[in-house]
Amino acid sequence: MPELPEVETVRRGLEPLLLGRRLARVVVRQPLLRWPVPAGFARALTGRRVEALDRRGKYLLIRLDDGRAVIGHLGMSGSLATRPTAAAPDPHDHVLFETDAGARLTFHDPRRFGALLLADAAGLASHPLLAHLGPEPLDEAFDGPALAARLAGKRCSIKAALLDQRVVAGLGNIYVSESLFRAGLSPRRLAGTVTGARAVRLASAIKAVLLEALESGGSTLRDHRRADGTLGYFQHAFAVYDREGLPCPGCDCDLARTGGIRRLVQNGRSTFFCAARQR
DNA sequence: AACAAGACCTGCATGC
DNA sequence: TGCATGCAGGTCTTGT
Numbered sequence: 001m002p003e004l005p006e007v008e009t010v011r012r013g014l015e016p017l018l019l020g021r022r023l024a025r026v027v028v029r030q031p032l033l034r035w036p037v038p039a040g041f042a043r044a045l046t047g048r049r050v051e052a053l054d055r056r057g058k059y060l061l062i063r064l065d066d067g068r069a070v071i072g073h074l075g076m077s078g079s080l081a082t083r084p085t086a087a088a089p090d091p092h093d094h095v096l097f098e099t100d101a102g103a104r105l106t107f108h109d110p111r112r113f114g115a116l117l118l119a120d121a122a123g124l125a126s127h128p129l130l131a132h133l134g135p136e137p138l139d140e141a142f143d144g145p146a147l148a149a150r151l152a153g154k155r156c157s158i159k160a161a162l163l164d165q166r167v168v169a170g171l172g173n174i175y176v177s178e179s180l181f182r183a184g185l186s187p188r189r190l191a192g193t194v195t196g197a198r199a200v201r202l203a204s205a206i207k208a209v210l211l212e213a214l215e216s217g218g219s220t221l222r223d224h225r226r227a228d229g230t231l232g233y234f235q236h237a238f239a240v241y242d243r244e245g246l247p248c249p250g251c252d253c254d255l256a257r258t259g260g261i262r263r264l265v266q267n268g269r270s271t272f273f274c275a276a277r278q279r
Numbered sequence: 280a281a282c283a284a285g286a287c288c289t290g291c292a293t294g295c
Numbered sequence: 296t297g298c299a300t301g302c303a304g305g306t307c308t309t310g311t
Contacts, residue, residue: 002304034287034306058305076304077289092289111288113305129307156282165306172304221304222291267283270302 002058002074004137004170005213006224006232010080011055013227014105017082018050018062021099030094034075034115037095044068044118045097057133057169061124069121071129075113077223080105110223133169137206142168144200151199154191158202159266161191171206174219174241177272179206181240181250186278187264187271212237240272248274 002010026042038044045064054061060072060080072080083093083106095107095116107116119127134150135142150167151158161167162176171179180187182205185198194202218224218232221242225231235242239249244263247255251274264271 006304032288073305075288075306109288110290111303111305113288154281160282163305174304219304224304268285269305 002076002078002224003172003175003218004055004058005175005210005216005234006218007058007060007074007170008055008214009218009232010074010227011053011060014060014080015053017101017103017105017227018053018099020050021101021103022047022049023097024100025096025098027096028094029089029096030092030112033094033109033112034073035117037116038118041095041116041118045070056130057136057165058172059130063121067121069119069124071115071117071119071124071127072107073115073129075109075111075115077111078107078109078114079223079225080107081225081227081229082106083229105227132166134165134167135169137168137170137203137210142203142207144196144203147203147206148195148199151191151194156191157187157266158185158189158191158194159187159271162206163267163269167191168206170210173269173271174238175206175209175213177241178209178239181273181278182209184278186275187266187273189279240274243272248277250274250277 023045026045028037028042031037049065050062051065052063058073062070082104092110093106093108097105124130135146151161154161159176162171183202185202213219213234216232216234216237217226219234220231221235240261243261245260247260258276261272262275
């Protein structure tokens with residue numbers, strides 16, 4: 001599920017459930033995620049109060065009252081959401097959290113590409129997983145020149161560059177396709193050629209797409225749900241993603257002639273685009 | 280140094 | 296029906 005809008009949607013939904021609350025009970029049912037959940041994870045969290053919920057790129061950061069923090073990642077199929085108390089545990093409910101207010105949260109992740117780690121909050125920014133992340137695309141400082149500087153000299157495609165979390169943090173396969181469409185840039189264009197007005201267009205397209213997706217609670221393809229269990233609905237607003245052969249929403253042109261949205265594979269991953277509008 | 284594949288894991292849609 | 300194949304929102308690690 002999780003690109004920036006999905007992770008941020010989860011973060012916002014977790015705030016009323018977790019902020020200021022103590023973790024009364026934590027159960028690790030399946031520690032084998034992307035990396036093993038650290039031994040003693042449940043013990044370290046039990047009794048701790050949650051002081052802040054942050055996000056960096058696609059990572060969730062849960063700061064505790066003892067100077068430690070949980071680094072969470074939802075991988076491809078992860079969710080962190082409440083489950084009905086009566087519901088039988090699902091085999092993919094890997095970690096359970098209960099607060100002193102009685103809220104029950106479940107880290108659910110069929111593919112187990114997600115992660116739950118512990119780190120010292122003081123050195124979080126220099127943690128190996130976070131240290132090399134690029135700028136936050138929704139920060140004011142992220143603009144055309146800032147993006148162009150990150151892309152300068154890169155000979156990979158702009159599609160591949162935007163997926164690189166060191167260039168900009170939080171974009172994934174969906175929002176890269178959507179942003180490039182909105183900016184009118186071909187996914188095959190060399191990253192280093194995105195300068196000047198093109199970079200300005202791309203940076204503002206990225207912001208606009210992410211903000212719109214956030215307003216929809218993210219995109220639910222199969223696994224994403226908000227912290228309260230409800231689904232996102234930005235998938236209904238996709239211009240190009242997973243729309244191969246369908247008409248481009250920006251083109252009046254004849255579908256039979258243009259073929260509509262095309263799919264291509266770059267670095268092993270699907271890219272969707274409109275050849276008529278993206279150069 | 281940059282970039283492209285391979286790896287990790289399960290579930291689902293498709294086609295024979 | 297059953298089975299094989301390929302694909303899926305990510306990213307660290309390995310190989311060129």
